[in-house]
Amino acid sequence: MSVVSLLGVNILNNPAKFTDNYVFEITFECLEQLEKDLEWKLTYVGSATSDQYDQELDSLLVGPIPVGVNKFIFEADAPKTNRIPDADILGVTVVLLTCSYDGREFVRVGYYVNNEYETDELNADPPAKPIVEKIRRNVLADKPRVTRFAIKWDSEASAPPEFPPEQPEADLQPDDEEYGAEELEEEAEEEGVEAAEAAGGANAAAVAADGDAEMEGVEENGEQAEEDEMSEEGSVDLENESEDDLEEEVEGEVVEGGDDAMEVDEKPVGDSSKPHEVMAH
Structure with missing residues (x-):
């Protein structure tokens, strides 16, 4: 003290x-x-x-x-x-x-x-x-x-x-x-949003890549295409769910990760x- x-x-x-x-x-x-x-x-x-x-x-x-x-x-x-x-x-x-x-x-x-x-x-x-x-x-x-x-x-x-x-x-x-706590928190929020957008873009690219691979399988084997469609539908749901969860986690980290900040001992002087x-x- x-x-x-x-x-x-x-x-x-x-x-x-x-x-x-x-x-x-x-x-x-x-x-x-x-x-x-x-x-x-x-x-x-x-x-x-x-x-x-x-x-x-x-x-x-x-x-x-x-x-x-x-x-x-x-x-x-x-x-x-x-x-x-x-x-x-x-x-x-x-x-x-x-x-x-x-x-x-x-x-x-x-x-x-x-x-x-x-x-x-x-x-x-x-x-x-x-x-x-x-x-x-x-x-x-x-x-x-x-x-x-x-x-x-x-x-x-x-x-x-x-x-x-x-x-x-x-x-x-x-x-x-x-x-300056508000300014620091705003900077942390902006960083969190950028991280979420980057993570979302990576997930979207992964989904697109999986889709391209599955389309190639359709051209080579018709029976395999039906299985791939079912697998693709399931994988899309999982990817979207993972992306949503990731965004929620990032937003949670931004709220919890703000710098400890307060004004100089706002202790009122006694009258x-x-x-x-x-x-x-």
Whole structure:
């Protein structure tokens, strides 16, 4: 069980100019007193082809953390364009908001960011050298991807069965919980439909091949043709039945195979008390 749960993240200046700071209002809940501070970081992914262009825009420590619901403002600088390839300044990229305790990351929130020019003319015919002052960003704040990791907190009892001291492969782990569930389910359904259609086409081809073979038997032997017709009728029914069963199985797999996804702990903040304003330093 996580001692700290992320309740919500609001981006206060969105959309904004590419050169504007990122401003997040972060709300979280702490279930027990912590001995150390929480470390928050914001990372900008400069290129999809290499992580050498990733930039840590800012980091800060938040604490001491009182028990209950807490809220604070996290403001980070815009990325430095001289560290981003010109071809990757425009288009879609990602920013990652992460939180760690005692050097151990326990939650990560990823947002898609779309960078484009303010005018249609520039978007239709972008200059070879990007004009950064005329680029605006739009963070897809309503569809973040949230990943949680089990970590050891202050007590040994809170440690997971196999606690890793470091997490260099965190990006390769499947998302425990994430927004965008509807989009992921739609993709899974489309894949299931394509699989069903492919399976149906294969069955139809098999039936046609059997029919051709049986027609050749009719030309060679009249008596054998009658038996083949009876066999063909039976085989067609079996093939159709097998195809229907296969489609039902595929559809069932699509429904059951959807990614586990949900929003960030949609736990309502109690009306009886306001969130604590915690110190960031």
